[in-house]
Amino acid sequence: MFILRLVILLVIVAVLLWLLKRMFSPEAEPEQLKSDKSENMLQCKYCGVHVPESSIVSINDEPYCCQEHADLDQ
Numbered sequence: 001m002f003i004l005r006l007v008i009l010l011v012i013v014a015v016l017l018w019l020l021k022r023m024f025s026p027e028a029e030p031e032q033l034k035s036d037k038s039e040n041m042l043q044c045k046y047c048g049v050h051v052p053e054s055s056i057v058s059i060n061d062e063p064y065c066c067q068e069h070a071d072l073d074q
């Protein structure tokens with residue numbers, strides 16, 4: 001049964017690819033992907049912390065995580 005062997009081989013390859021994908025992707029990725037989809041993350045120019053775009057304090061087109069860091073960077 002050549003077809004049966006081919007199917008089994010395909011299943012084994014698929015499982016191996018799935019395992020490889022899992023091995024090389026960091027565990028936090030699913031959560032990160034979720035937040036990336038819902039909201040764009042920007043980096044604070046002062047402290048480098050990543051903040052959702054909606055809570056960014058934007059001064060002179062520069063993103064900051066809070067008003068305090070915006071003031072400190074001026």
Ligand SMILES: [Zn+2]
Pocket residue numbers: 044045046047048049064065066069
């Ligand atoms: Zn900051």
